[in-house]
Amino acid sequence: MLTSKARAPSRLLGSVGRFGVLSALILLIVFGALRYTGFLSEYNFSTFLRYNSMFGLISLGMCFVIITGGIDLSVGSVVALASVVAALLSPYGALVAVIGAVTSGALVGAINGLIITRLNIQPFITTLATLLGARGLALLLARNQGGVGIDPNNAAFAWLGQGDLLRLPVPGVMMLLAFIVGGVVLSHTTFGRHALAVGGGEDASKLMGLNVNRVKLGVYVLSGALAGLAGLILAAQLGAGQPTEGLGWELSAIASVVVGGTLLTGGTGSVWSSLVGAMLLGLIFNILNFENGKGVISLSPYWQSVIRGAFLLLVVVLQSRLARQSSE
Template identity: 60%
Template sequence: MLSRCSAQLRSEGVWIALVLMIMFGGLRYDSFLTEYNIMTFLSYNSMFILIALGMTFVIMSGGIDLSVGSVVALSSVVVAAVSPYGIEVALPVGVLVGVATGAINAFVITRLKVVPFIATLAMMLGARGMALVVSDNQSVPVSWDSNFTHFGLGKAFDYLPWPVVTTLIVFIGCWVLLEKLPFGRHLLSIGGSEESSRLMGLQVERTLWGVYVLSGALAGLAGVMLASGFGAGQPLEGMGWELSAIASVVVGGTLLTGGLGSISATLAGAILLGLIFNILNFENGSGTITFSAYWQSVIRGGFLLVVVIIQAKIINKARAR
């Protein structure tokens, strides 16, 4: 009961922090709440939101997936190579790359009984190496003659960028999967106690396969967005993205030990962390302060620490009552 209460308080905290951050930006910068900034921000951060959503399922199961950043890079170079055939071919190919890596992770974890940290660490190194091999250690340009780049740069109904629409559809699907279907209940049970779940007759291995395949598929989809939006497959891109995804999940209140979590809070956590960079860019543009990208990472890490400390204090107060 206390754990559920604590998780709920942490999830509410990230929404409060997000609203305060938006209010701060809107009051301080004239162009912060303009359509251009909002759509550009959401379009760029769609990739990070996708891998964070997949990471949420993995962490709720009691596992971890360190390979998502490398899978994004591998998917981006593969889809860039097939981009002349259009988005109709490139999109499923990119997702299948992620599905394949996720299936390998699941096989190593469930059948070979390797702990998720080691299994996905090996995949992180392997997928990164494969991306460099496929691309010959250089960016792979996409075809501008097909409709491939329309997915990353075009807009649906002449208004919403396709990455935003795609991410919204994925978010709704993930929310339904967790909140409305038996898969979600089984997942939370496994994350709470895998042994107890086995005794209850739940299909633990099958659920874990679904979790890691889903995480890989969303990383593959993010790779399609990366190549389509930036005009090239990037074998060195995605470094540290797995840490950003984990940070989004933690800020959203999902327990690293598994068993509790929220898809909507992860969405808020990913947007909140992205807003830090967005606001710092506004500060750099105004000339008030000047921070390099390295300092921005330091500040984001410090902000994450502050949020976690605040959430811990809220939880401690709830426990003391």
């Protein structure tokens, strides 16, 4: 376990992450409300939540993985694969499509976990390999790069991505429920405590008698399942499986988790801070879209990858400097 002296930098970084990112989110909302007509409209709120729910879900899974000191680069490809699986199964009913999408994601997560724990391969290499494999499988199942259409008669399936529940977009409701469960799991269950312990010190966790491999396997299965759920939402929103979607989504998930104060070295983290981080990153792009509409700037969608990369680099540099200052 970490000593009290070793925990101090982690607590400081966690506090800076939680309160700093929340303050930034609030300031951006105030800025958008004052500058843009329709920014606080129900339409913009609903559209924002509907689209960014997918990034929220993969960020939740990534949070658990990073807390254990791991990384999952395959989530974007898993989203694409699950969207194709959901579309192919949609003629058999919405429930079958949901089960198929989540199961396909969980299976990729299980493969990641087993390779990492049984073959002792680094998570970076393992998930990079499954990133390529899942993307290739998605393209094979789709048989072309145009996607696979869902059954047009399956209104229940389309509702999962396009419908509303109590005037809230269904994908947003699904994301919030997932975060509530994730928050309870991390803070109030044995699995959550073990995940934090493994990230804080794997060798110490083994000496305490924790089944480290089981915890690692669990977080990768969880990450894959949540990516599968995001893929289901993607297919339901767009009306087709999208084998070429999800490129770079793993960067968004990592950036959201890290900006929320979760250390890349593991041992500390908050699912709610990760949610705020995901919403902050999404809000930045939302504001850029409004700026494009005003004609002040003109950024193509390709700039999103540049901004994600720069955002992630900035946060990692700040984390590194804060950690050095805390240890001095």
